[in-house]
Amino acid sequence: MSDLPLSDRAGWAADGAISTLMAQAIENPDCLSLAAGFVDPATLPVELVRAAAADVLAEPRANLLLQYGTPAGAGRLRIEVLERFATLEGVPTEELAATKGLTAGRVLLTNGSQQFLSLIAQVLLNPGDICLVAGPTYFVMLGTLAGVGARAVRVETDGDGMVPAGLERALDRFEQAGELARVKLVYLVPDFENPSGVVLSQERRTAILELLERRDPGGRIHVLEDAAYRELSFDGAPSASLWGRDPGDRVIYAGTFSKSFAPGLRIGYGIAPRALVQPLIDRKGNEDFGSAHFNQHLLAKVLESGKYDAHVEEVRDGYRRKCDVLLAALDEHLGGLPGVSWRTPAGGLYVWATLPEGVSTSFGSPLAEAAQHEGVMYVPGELCFAPESADGSPRPAHDMRLSFGVLDAAGLREAAARLGRAVRSVL
């Protein structure tokens, strides 16, 4: 095989993390995975999809559902998504149209919200441009940013999310370095962040937007609000978004039906600022002409049927129960160990656990080897921290992302027992 010159982007996209995790899983099939961010297989809506597929294919002109759609997606689903979004916002669609100029024309359908995140990165960021992120944050987004040659820079973050004063210090630092113009994006996962489970507090949502309005009144620095877990609050109440507080067109909102319904349909969406609608559609057209038209009608049928809310309620209850199981099992197997702690999430799919500083959780560490030996997998926390930080703080390497998404209660208990043994073996 010759050593072919690939594009710069091909090099930027290379990332061994997921490959390493998958290889571990394949080599060790009896392994219990607290690593996979997949959804609970028991909640996957086979009956709803079967009924919707049959119904939608029995509609007049059903053949047209099998035709090409458009890059922005089927109007029928964009309208349903807009209504669902308005419900989450607690504001009628008419009012959103009047006060925020929001119409279905600004709702773009993508292959999961991941494609929307990727399109935003492509449309906004040149190589060398800067995206500010929480630490820790969604590690796949770090790969997406690297994939366009952008710099992801970590901002001070605590149990209430990104620290506004830390964000301001980061802006100061880039201003002093003459790089403020390269800062184009702040990426936030305000609800039950993957991986930390942290909720960005309501006060900080307001403070971050006020800070950006003050420092960047032209709206040149966008906020990308990744709301993937917004519907998965254990108490069922959606929090007030950053988008809803935005006085202008700064906030870009990404949503998905992967976590609440079925990732196998690959339907996510974005609510785009007016100036980005056409560039995003052009880029999506270049990449794939639009997502599967059939799936869009199928999901629209589910939403029209009124059965979606009850399904989400079930999903939410299931994750709350499984989270309780994992937390209790962690208490049993890791409780009281000095320097070992974890956060109790109020929604989402993840528990973030921290070991004593100096006890590495990274690939190749004694803990990773012990976990592999015990037959349990987690996501090393290091992957979730952008290497570069605004305040020069080092990249922590002693945390773990534990997902209660895939395993059932018995699996979670056994996985926690294995993890407990592995941790005890290295402390």
Place this chain on the structure above:
Amino acid sequence: MSDLPLSDRAGWAADGAISTLMAQAIENPDCLSLAAGFVDPATLPVELVRAAAADVLAEPRANLLLQYGTPAGAGRLRIEVLERFATLEGVPTEELAATKGLTAGRVLLTNGSQQFLSLIAQVLLNPGDICLVAGPTYFVMLGTLAGVGARAVRVETDGDGMVPAGLERALDRFEQAGELARVKLVYLVPDFENPSGVVLSQERRTAILELLERRDPGGRIHVLEDAAYRELSFDGAPSASLWGRDPGDRVIYAGTFSKSFAPGLRIGYGIAPRALVQPLIDRKGNEDFGSAHFNQHLLAKVLESGKYDAHVEEVRDGYRRKCDVLLAALDEHLGGLPGVSWRTPAGGLYVWATLPEGVSTSFGSPLAEAAQHEGVMYVPGELCFAPESADGSPRPAHDMRLSFGVLDAAGLREAAARLGRAVRSVL
């Protein structure tokens, strides 16, 4: 709205052509479209999809079809695709494995073949890199190349496809200019090219590969074989591919189920050279984690059922009949006009028609306005020619791409009558 600085790529992706055509169609809903490259709605397989959806969702562990898949796609469909590809090649899979090292691991599933073309462009081409193309060629690919900042350069082309001597002259020219290292790709649509309907002759397929082996023995210049229309030969016989002639890993093959089955499922595929498999998977992972898992199993079910071939046969027959209708109607309404001609295709979806030089078919031309007035649409030929040519030849602007894909026989006859009136009005 502020004038926000978007990425360079956002500017590269902007392309008004499809937007202009769509706006024309919306403004003028009684318009008959010979422009759209959509498939015949009458052939869309509602019953096959309905049965496959029901069957696949009744399988044990059907819930897992609604889970995330992998970036490369479901093994079940990759194996079916490999078998289908082997049938087209006329070579058993075991022999392909032994002689070419081809396994299902090199079959990548994408959102239509368009996403595969886009991934190839991303992985191989840096801004300023060169892709050589036929003239005319698939105009969406020209947009995809522009979207990564690459230079598409037109090579001499005639009724048997790209001229090998023209390709060699192009390589000479780039060598003399010190730019040969920037030539990374030759893009070819060998079967019933969109838009010209031209088949790249068997001799030229061999000659082009021999030429590249001679000039670039290291295989640095890849050939991207876009086989979107390969199954749509009117006589049912697939032609021998460039891929099958490749002594090494130069040829990248793109196929799709959009034209032969249903574009609304968005399933295309690529057969990747060994060195590109991982970079393509990494890039696809960054962009969307993988295409819809559910759809992949649904299509696998169709292929497993053995009903696919009969369906393709029907599709093929339908297009042959509709092509005959359009050709007869063109004869009736445009026949004998001086300087007006068109090609008789042996497959695919398109008739390429040429007007006298100097009679522009481009947007805004008197003909375009006459056609809009008559209520008929075509794709202006100019869009299908890369602006830059290797031999300095000007970009032709007096052709039209006419598709017989969407309209039924009566629609094709009426559209040809309208086009005839429009053409006569400007000659």
